[in-house]
Amino acid sequence: RKEVEQDPGPFNVPEGATVAFNCTYSNSASQSFFWYRQDCRKEPKLLMSVYSSGNEDGRFTAQLNRASQYISLLIRDSKLSDSATYLCVVTSPSGGSYIPTFGRGTSLIVHP
Amino acid sequence: EAQVTQNPRYLITVTGKKLTVTCSQNMNHEYMSWYRQDPGLGLRQIYYSMNVEVTDKGDVPEGYKVSRKEKRNFPLILESPSPNQTSLYFCASAKGAGMTYEQYFGPGTRLTVT
Secondary structure, eight states: OEEEEEOOOOOOEEEOEEEEEEEOOTTTTTTTTEEEEOTTSSSOEEEEOTTTEEEEEETTEEEEEETTTEEEEEEEOOOOOGGGEEEEEEEEETEEEEEEEEEOEEEEEEOO | OEEEEOOOSEEOOOOOOEEEEEEESSSSOEEEEEEEEEEETEEEEEEEEEEEOOOOOOOOOOOOOEEEESSSSSOEEEOOOOOOGEEEEEEEEESSSSTOOOOOOOOOOOEEEO
């Protein structure tokens, strides 16, 4: 079983729609969680961190469910510019430090 | 400007010809890492470094070498490239290897081995 799993999509939604992605992780000792955004083979960039209490940044809401071992990303009022691949990152303890593991990404296409 | 730079951005080479991809960061970050990204496989870590002279294998280290002689530089070395190393490579750095540190990525190096 892969450590971090995401539905690759693509999720094809109209402008203005609400869309949600999940990401499951297998290591119960995982400590921190992130969502990155990657545009068409460019470098990934941090979208938001995911806190235990959940967090919101404008149209984006991230949540963590430790009991079921998944994180989610909700995008409200989708814009054309939201079209990208969204990467889930889970950081787990390893040899005294913390190593990030990336999911394979979920592709989002927002159409007019 | 805070950034991670990689060179070259594009490289076409032949099997067996040694090559080095450079990576440099100007943020005084302790943690640096190399990833390769292939269609359907996502980002896979090749090697990482917690600090100068400290390097460790990631998920796919075979066929690669790294060194960390200075804090700012983390070159990736392919001693004898093969076609299965054709990929998009990203270097990344972070303030540390702690739980909450954001990784900053370089622009990527697209490598083709024929």
